[in-house]
Amino acid sequence: MSRLLAVGSVAIDSIKTPFGARERSLGGSATHFSVAASFFTEVGVVAIVGGDFTEQDEAVFHERKVDTAGLERVKDGKTFFWAGEYSFDLNTAHTLDTRLNVFGDFKPTLSPDAANAPFLFLGNIQPTLQRDVRSQSKAKFVAMDTMNLWIDTAREELLKTIAVVDALIINDAEARQLAQESNIIKAAKVILKMGPKFLLVKRGEYGAAFFSNDAYFATPAFPVEDVADPTGAGDSFAGGFMGYLAQQDHVDEESIRRAIIYGSVMASFNVEQFSCDRLRALNPEEIQQRINRFSEFTHFDLYPNMKSVNSAVKQLERR
Amino acid sequence: MSRLLAVGSVAIDSIKTPFGARERSLGGSATHFSVAASFFTEVGVVAIVGGDFTEQDEAVFHERKVDTAGLERVKDGKTFFWAGEYSFDLNTAHTLDTRLNVFGDFKPTLSPDAANAPFLFLGNIQPTLQRDVRSQSKAKFVAMDTMNLWIDTAREELLKTIAVVDALIINDAEARQLAQESNIIKAAKVILKMGPKFLLVKRGEYGAAFFSNDAYFATPAFPVEDVADPTGAGDSFAGGFMGYLAQQDHVDEESIRRAIIYGSVMASFNVEQFSCDRLRALNPEEIQQRINRFSEFTHFDLYPNMKSVNSAVKQLERR
Numbered sequence: 120m121s122r123l124l125a126v127g128s129v130a131i132d133s134i135k136t137p138f139g140a141r142e143r144s145l146g147g148s149a150t151h152f153s154v155a156a157s158f159f160t161e162v163g164v165v166a167i168v169g170g171d172f173t174e175q176d177e178a179v180f181h182e183r184k185v186d187t188a189g190l191e192r193v194k195d196g197k198t199f200f201w202a203g204e205y206s207f208d209l210n211t212a213h214t215l216d217t218r219l220n221v222f223g224d225f226k227p228t229l230s231p232d233a234a235n236a237p238f239l240f241l242g243n244i245q246p247t248l249q250r251d252v253r254s255q256s257k258a259k260f261v262a263m264d265t266m267n268l269w270i271d272t273a274r275e276e277l278l279k280t281i282a283v284v285d286a287l288i289i290n291d292a293e294a295r296q297l298a299q300e301s302n303i304i305k306a307a308k309v310i311l312k313m314g315p316k317f318l319l320v321k322r323g324e325y326g327a328a329f330f331s332n333d334a335y336f337a338t339p340a341f342p343v344e345d346v347a348d349p350t351g352a353g354d355s356f357a358g359g360f361m362g363y364l365a366q367q368d369h370v371d372e373e374s375i376r377r378a379i380i381y382g383s384v385m386a387s388f389n390v391e392q393f394s395c396d397r398l399r400a401l402n403p404e405e406i407q408q409r410i411n412r413f414s415e416f417t418h419f420d421l422y423p424n425m426k427s428v429n430s431a432v433k434q435l436e437r438r
Numbered sequence: 439m440s441r442l443l444a445v446g447s448v449a450i451d452s453i454k455t456p457f458g459a460r461e462r463s464l465g466g467s468a469t470h471f472s473v474a475a476s477f478f479t480e481v482g483v484v485a486i487v488g489g490d491f492t493e494q495d496e497a498v499f500h501e502r503k504v505d506t507a508g509l510e511r512v513k514d515g516k517t518f519f520w521a522g523e524y525s526f527d528l529n530t531a532h533t534l535d536t537r538l539n540v541f542g543d544f545k546p547t548l549s550p551d552a553a554n555a556p557f558l559f560l561g562n563i564q565p566t567l568q569r570d571v572r573s574q575s576k577a578k579f580v581a582m583d584t585m586n587l588w589i590d591t592a593r594e595e596l597l598k599t600i601a602v603v604d605a606l607i608i609n610d611a612e613a614r615q616l617a618q619e620s621n622i623i624k625a626a627k628v629i630l631k632m633g634p635k636f637l638l639v640k641r642g643e644y645g646a647a648f649f650s651n652d653a654y655f656a657t658p659a660f661p662v663e664d665v666a667d668p669t670g671a672g673d674s675f676a677g678g679f680m681g682y683l684a685q686q687d688h689v690d691e692e693s694i695r696r697a698i699i700y701g702s703v704m705a706s707f708n709v710e711q712f713s714c715d716r717l718r719a720l721n722p723e724e725i726q727q728r729i730n731r732f733s734e735f736t737h738f739d740l741y742p743n744m745k746s747v748n749s750a751v752k753q754l755e756r757r
Binding site: 207208209295301302303304305322324325326328335336337338339340342343344345346373376377379380410411413414416417418419420421423 | 624
């Protein structure tokens with residue numbers, strides 16, 4: 120049984136960046152999320168694909184032991200297709216083409232097993248569908264993503280959905296747009312009043328910030344020198360975050376802070392190659408190395424005169 | 439004698455933000471820098487003002503015990519004037535008017551005392567002038583700022599100047615422009631090859647990153663809920679940074695990390711009110727409070743099972 124269920128899109132992307140292009144690139148929020156999360160816990164995916172979705176496309180899920188029982192297959196339909204281009208700064212995707220295909224009729228129904236997964240991630244799909252999935256699930260911790268399209272066109276439905284999840288995981292611009300407030304600290308307060316206990320703001324190359332009614336945490340991103348394709352960065356971040364929490368089976372401020380670091384590291388790998396290629400080749404030691412480097416490059420010691428105490432302690436530990 | 443010398447502009451600004459406007463606002467890089475630095479060490483300012491510069495304008499320097507012996511006064515000239523407007527997101531200043539006035543003829547000459555200050559900050563002025571000041575100074579640690587204008591119009595002179603300083607303190611966009619490289623990690627490598635030992639990249643509301651040939655440090659910004667006027671944020675950051683280093687009289691990676699936190703805190707205060715108003719009303723306890731909060735909101739504990747060891751140590755300390 121999966122500990123973490125991911126509902127969202129599985130897509131075929133066509134992607135152009137200043138550093139390359141790929142015509143048929145496996146993508147979608149549920150894909151990047153579940154592959155990233157699979158390094159930490161048992162993950163199940165709920166999504167829809169068409170008859171054009173090949174065994175080769177699906178291979179990554181099996182390699183990563185992601186449960187695809189919830190992957191609905193529409194033989195005579197085509198898989199959700201997205202074509203996008205990134206300009207030189209890699210920060211913004213310009214959509215060239217979107218074809219919903221079978222995704223337009225996606226009505227996710229959870230199996231009893233899927234409904235029992237204690238952690239649930241609602242990837243970026245229509246907010247009414249997200250809420251419907253949430254109501255089918257018995258999860259004890261539910262996080263969701265959304266996008267500018269739904270903030271613009273389905274605001275009322277979106278607000279109802281945000282009200283029934285534990286955590287909202289969105290980017291900077293979406294948070295400002297949702298709250299209609301340019302200052303991110305004020306925007307976070309507005310959003311927390313909408314109902315979720317936690318708000319996680321993704322800042323791309325600048326890192327992430329976490330807000331609750333009584334806590335604040337911020338971190339820079341893991342520095343990545345060679346970004347090949349930013350597609351799925353946000354979903355792999357959410358995957359590392361939720362995967363770690365599901366593994367720990369314990370959600371409090373301390374585990375959330377650690378989960379954000381794990382999420383950041385998974386996103387840093389995801390962007391290094393197209394599609395899920397980098398995560399496919401990843402091993403746990405590499406994750407641990409970046410986690411440790413994270414500690415190192417964010418560390419500062421305000422009271423260096425305490426160092427003697429710390430080194431004394433280390434000597435103590437060694438005994 | 440000053441431990442830290444600041445060379446740059448003292449200006450009269452006219453500023454509009456979505457939250458207010460001020461017609462005659464004391465500004466300039468040397469102003470924001472030296473007022474911020476004055477909380478940490480003895481600061482001297484080298485700049486030029488016109489006959490319109492009043493005792494009231496100058497009061498903040500005296501309040502903060504900034505040495506104004508190097509403030510050149512041109513009775514029949516007018517002070518450098520800048521008019522700017524910030525749009526809703528407060529990230530970018532749109533220049534409405536720039537009148538160099540006496541600043542156009544600024545040829546800084548250091549007094550023997552000024553030349554002996556061990557720390558020197560070259561605020562954003564024409565790079566040939568910066569280099570001239572650098573050659574007059576006997577400082578053991580020199581940092582400089584610059585701007586897109588000089589990167590565009592005086593690149594060769596700028597490169598010669600960058601080659602003879604210890605640290606370059608610029609913003610994100612300037613670093614990418616200077617290096618002609620959009621990835622900031624790659625850009626940093628290009629810039630370090632230009633000669634400086636250290637590169638400090640200011641990221642506004644997202645924090646700061648530090649690069650040397652063998653070190654990397656990044657931090658988010660101190661979260662500010664009420665930004666009244668972003669003018670001088672970068673200079674007050676540099677002021678806190680250099681002020682702290684001059685106070686410690688010791689530059690290594692550890693002290694630089696701490697200095698970045700101090701700089702971030704000074705910038706967070708500076709933006710809360712127009713001009714130097716917030717820094718004028720600031721006391722050292724308030725600085726210390728934000729420094730401590732910085733530790734708290736950036737902290738994560740990767741190995742929580744070590745907590746027992748830490749608490750054991752604290753008990754040990756108490757004995």
